[in-house]
Amino acid sequence: MTVSTEPQTDPFALAKALSGQHLIDGQFVAAASGRAFDVVNPATGAVIGQAADGDAADVDRAVAAAARAQAEWKKMPARQRGKLVAQCGARLAEHVDELGKLIALETGKALRTESRVEASVLADMFVFFGGLGSELKGETVPFNPNMMTVTAREPVGVVGAIIPWNVPLLLMAMKIAPALVAGNTVVVKSAEEAPLTVLRVMQIMNEILPPGCANILSGFGPECGGPLVAHPKIAKVSFTGSVETGRIVARAAADRLIPATLELGGKSPMIIMGDADLDRAVEGAITGMRFTRQGQSCTASSRIYVHESVHDAFVEKVRARVDAMKMGDPLDEATDIGTIISPQQLEKVQGFVEAGKKAGATCITCSKMPEDAALSKGLFLQPVIFTDVSPDAAPAKEEVFGPVVCIFKFSDYEDVLAKANDSEYGLAATIWTSDLKTALDATHRLEAGFVQVNQNLVVQPNLSYGGVKSSGLGKEASLESMLEHFTHKKTIIFNMG
Ligand code: NAI
Ligand code: MG
Numbered sequence: 001m002t003v004s005t006e007p008q009t010d011p012f013a014l015a016k017a018l019s020g021q022h023l024i025d026g027q028f029v030a031a032a033s034g035r036a037f038d039v040v041n042p043a044t045g046a047v048i049g050q051a052a053d054g055d056a057a058d059v060d061r062a063v064a065a066a067a068r069a070q071a072e073w074k075k076m077p078a079r080q081r082g083k084l085v086a087q088c089g090a091r092l093a094e095h096v097d098e099l100g101k102l103i104a105l106e107t108g109k110a111l112r113t114e115s116r117v118e119a120s121v122l123a124d125m126f127v128f129f130g131g132l133g134s135e136l137k138g139e140t141v142p143f144n145p146n147m148m149t150v151t152a153r154e155p156v157g158v159v160g161a162i163i164p165w166n167v168p169l170l171l172m173a174m175k176i177a178p179a180l181v182a183g184n185t186v187v188v189k190s191a192e193e194a195p196l197t198v199l200r201v202m203q204i205m206n207e208i209l210p211p212g213c214a215n216i217l218s219g220f221g222p223e224c225g226g227p228l229v230a231h232p233k234i235a236k237v238s239f240t241g242s243v244e245t246g247r248i249v250a251r252a253a254a255d256r257l258i259p260a261t262l263e264l265g266g267k268s269p270m271i272i273m274g275d276a277d278l279d280r281a282v283e284g285a286i287t288g289m290r291f292t293r294q295g296q297s298c299t300a301s302s303r304i305y306v307h308e309s310v311h312d313a314f315v316e317k318v319r320a321r322v323d324a325m326k327m328g329d330p331l332d333e334a335t336d337i338g339t340i341i342s343p344q345q346l347e348k349v350q351g352f353v354e355a356g357k358k359a360g361a362t363c364i365t366c367s368k369m370p371e372d373a374a375l376s377k378g379l380f381l382q383p384v385i386f387t388d389v390s391p392d393a394a395p396a397k398e399e400v401f402g403p404v405v406c407i408f409k410f411s412d413y414e415d416v417l418a419k420a421n422d423s424e425y426g427l428a429a430t431i432w433t434s435d436l437k438t439a440l441d442a443t444h445r446l447e448a449g450f451v452q453v454n455q456n457l458v459v460q461p462n463l464s465y466g467g468v469k470s471s472g473l474g475k476e477a478s479l480e481s482m483l484e485h486f487t488h489k490k491t492i493i494f495n496m497g
Helices: 011-017 054-073 078-091 096-107 111-130 166-180 196-206 223-232 243-256 278-288 311-323 343-358 413-421 438-446 477-484
Strands: 020-025 027-029 036-040 047-052 146-155 158-163 185-187 213-217 234-240 260-263 270-274 303-305 361-366 384-387 402-408 428-432 450-453 487-494
Touching: 011 096, 011 196, 020 054, 020 196, 047 196, 047 487, 054 158, 054 185, 054 223, 078 111, 078 196, 096 111, 096 166, 096 196, 111 166, 146 234, 158 166, 158 223, 166 185, 166 196, 166 234, 166 477, 185 223, 196 213, 196 311, 213 243, 223 234, 223 243, 234 477, 243 260, 260 438, 270 278, 270 311, 270 413, 278 311, 303 311, 303 413, 311 384, 311 402, 343 384, 343 402, 343 450, 402 413, 413 438, 428 438, 438 450, 477 487
Parallel strands: 158 185, 158 234, 185 213, 234 260, 270 303, 270 428, 303 402, 384 402, 428 450
Antiparallel strands: 020 027, 020 213, 036 047, 146 487, 361 384
C-alpha cells in the first residue's frame, strides 16, 4: 500500500498504510524473507501495524543502493546538498502534527508535552544542518613555498545509523542530517519498538533527495543491526542506545577498523546548593528528569543532590509538581504523561522500584493511574521519588530509564562533588547556585559532556552533545561533530616542479 506524502490526520490509518516495509533506493519494499513483526500501541496493547523484519539480505540491498547513490551525491556541490537537506526540514515542519500523533501512538509519549515537540525539533535539526554545507572547508598548510599544500574535507562513504525508541525522530535527525550534508549516504536501522514514524520521515525525505541517499530498515538488533555494522561497504557507524549494545557495536566496528560514534546511557547528577533559586531548580528537575517522557531519557537527571537547608522543601515542591501531572491517553491533548514503551521495559523499571524499597529508601509515589477502561492494558507507571536512599542501591547507581528519581541530602560541597562524579557515566550534569565562584568551580570539575548552570536544557542544534566515561564516544548535533565524524581530512600536495 502506498500513502500520499501530504500531511495525514489519522495516525491509525497511517500506521496501517506504512506497515510491513523498508524504504530502499527510494522505494517501499517488503523484507526479502517476507517476514514482518507487530507494532503495538503501548497505551492499549492493540496491534497498530507491522514492520518489515529485516536481515542480512535486506542490509545488502540497502547498502548497495546507498553506495551507488553516494558516488553521485558526493559530487553535488556541498551547498546544494545542504539546500536539499534544509528542504527536507521545511517539508517535515509541515508534518509536525502528523508525525507527533504517529510517534505518540507508537511509543506512548504524550502528544502535547513530548511527541509534537520531538517532531518539531526533528524539522529544526534538518534546517540547521542544511545551512552548514559551505562550512565543509579545508585549510592551506605552510609546508613548502614551492608547493601548494591543502586539506579537503571528504565524505566517509556509506554511514550505518542504529537508533533507539525513546526519541527516534530527533536521534535519527542528529545522525543523518549531518551525514548527508557532508556527502555521505545513509542506511538507518530503526528500533523494533518504534519503526513507523521514522519510516514516514524517510518517505517524505525521499521525495526531495535522489533515490538511495537515505534508506531505512526495520528489524531486530542482532539480525539486522549486526549485519549492518559488519557490512564491508559501511564506512562509519553511528549508534545511540544502551551501553551493553554500544560495546557490541564498538567491537564489531573495531573488527572492521571503522569509526563508531556512540551515544550511550547516563546517570546525570543535579546539584542544588542552599543559595539556589529553588523554584527554578524544581522546574529544572521536572524537565531534567523528563517526567513527561516517563524518564526514558539517556540524559535524565536521575540523581539529585540537594543541600540540607532546602532538601525537604525541594522534595515537597517536586512531589507536588509531579503529582499534579495527568497520566492518560498519549493522544489526548490534556495528557502530561503517557506510557512506558514495552512490557519488558515496564518490568525492568518496576524491578528498580522494588530494589529501592528493599534497600530501605523512602518511596514517594506521584500522579494517578488513568481510570479509562480503554487504557486498562496500557503500560502506565506512577512516577517514583526516592529519598533517604543508599548510594549503593540499584536505582541510585544504574540507569533506570524510567520515571524514578533519587533525591539525596548533602551538607558539604567537596563531598557532593565527589559523589556526583562517582559514576561510571558522564553524559550531563547541572549545578544550581547564585554564587559565580561555586558555579565556575563545579563546571570545571564535573565529569560530563554537557554541563549547565541554573538550567537543564535538552539537546539543541549547534551545541555539541555527547558523553564521557561509559556514556559514549564522540559528539553530535553541532558543526564540529559533522566535520569530525562524517568527513575525513585529505591532505593534498601540488608540486608542479
Ligand atoms: P539497545 O541498545 O539494545 O537498542 C538500541 C538499538 O540497537 C535498537 O535499534 C536495537 O535493535 C539495536 N541493537 C540491539 N542489539 C544490537 C546488536 N547486537 N547489533 C546491532 N544493533 C543492535 O536498547 P534496548 O534493548 O531498546 O533497551 C535496553 C536498555 O538500554 C534500556 O532499558 C535503557 O536503559 C537503555 N537505552 C538507552 C538509550 C539511550 O538513549 N542512551 C536508548 C534506549 C535504551
Ligand atoms: Mg537490547
